[in-house]
Amino acid sequence: MKEKILKSPEFRAIVRSKNAISIFLTVVELFIYFGFILLLAYGKELLNQKIYGPITAGIPIGIGVIVLSWILTGIYVTWANKSYDDNVAKVREKLGGE
């Protein structure tokens, strides 16, 4: 039974797609956060630039890191709820694993 699941192309596709999207989103999050830190260290002029009244560019950028992080988790959940769960259900049904 286990062998059958492991060898099935559907199961391999599930593992591949989940790893791909997890790693991709992790790398995006790392870029966003460590990009923000590097901006704090080397891009102060940009962050200190006023964009509207007294509001500096740093404010929407900082809040943006928080909001973007949340959006990324939303993207993952949406993907997983739609495509991943369906594929998992198909494999479980097809191979009769419960």
Next chain:
Amino acid sequence: MLETTIGQPTLTAIIFFFLFVAATLYITYWAAKRTRTTAEFYAAGRSITGFQNGLALAGDYMSAASFLGIAGLVALKGYDGLIYSVGFLVGWPIVMFLIAEQLRNLGKYTFADVVAYRLKQRPIRTAAATGALITVLLYLIAQMVGAGSLIKLLFGLPYEIAVVIVGALMIAYVLFGGMLATTWVQIIKAVLLLGGATILVFLILIKFGFNYVDLFSTVTDKYGEKMLQPGGLVKNPIDTISLGIALMFGTAGLPHILMRFYTVPDAKEARKSVFYATGFIGYFYILTFTIGFGAAALVGHEIISKIDKGGNMAAPLLAEALGGEIFLGFLAAVAFATILAVVAGLTLAGASAVSHDIYVGVIRRGKADEKQEVRAAKIATLVLGVLAILLGIAFKGQNVAFMVGLAFAIAASANFPALLMSIFWKKFTTQGAICSIYSGLALSVILIILSPTVWVDILKNPQPIFPLKSPAIVSFFAAFIVGIVVSLLTREKEAEEKFEAEKIRSYIGIGAE
């Protein structure tokens, strides 16, 4: 405006406090009747929904330090407070993408279950539980000391009495109500905290006609444009990156956070709970940013730092200025609830490392029945709770701020690398895991002792031996390198063979408990 009832036990504060205690103790009584088996004690019978767990995770994570502390930091330093909040949020996506679902599918009650899944049980459980326990204890001491000082500031209660009250309530929740009571205490706290902060922000915005430009202008007119610019927090970029690594990957290695994923029925709910938690926590940090600026504009630096140098009373002072004594009393009780929810989660996580991993896994070699294990878990809860009270009193007046940083560094260096490699890497071996955990742990502790925060600030030496405040940039990568090198040198055929079978459970949840 110098008139304030902060520091006095006002009638409203006492009423709100007793309402909260009565409600939570009733929940504990209700939960106690539903807490008999191990799955019920450690994991609330896996009956919590994704949304509820999202709130509970937020309640577990948002400490009084992040409410009162960050609001104060923003009030006094402006933008730097936001940098701090960002660091505490960015770990959550990592939890979601790399850990949450696999942890739920592979483990039972602790993250050591996952690390030990295909490796040798006893040495791995000893190592993983050591990492978990040290993380929990450091975090717990910092919370207890913070609780004692904050409650003293808020209500004027003596420090020791505050610590004993917090400790006694936390023991009661966990000992009798297990994870079910802890979860609902955390949910109630999260709702109160998010609600209280929302009302406070609403009251601020009424004053400024819902115009953030007016709010920010008032602050920059008073304290200069530097309030909206990054200031002294980022002096050394390497140190900031190091702290960033600790916060980001530490979140994904905190035992009390990881444990919460076992309370939901399956991986789908686990994943949903991270989405809700990240949303709630992010929203909360945006609120505290506004609260900090509101306090700077409407209360002012002079009064805030006069009451407490660190700025911890910025939010309560603002609450009193805008909502009077009643709102202040409410918010003070919320701060109390906040502390209780966090320490209860920590105590349960610590107790499970002792009873599930050390007692049942190592001493009894996995052979203990339900009754014995629940009993062991309750004894561990009691011992850990009393220890937390004693340590909280022992560390009175000590500088414990570094302990939270150290807890995150250890979580990122000892717990997270071993957990990640055990999930994703086929050739990970028992020896590799043990060496990775202990080297991450040892390096975090040794380097923080030699760092400016302990070596200079606490031990009063003139020069630090290790130049960075956060050790994670060394200890995090070292734990991975040690884990990889040792695993490659010590092949473990059995573990490799089990990896394929583990995949079925990890990815599609067949066989998950």
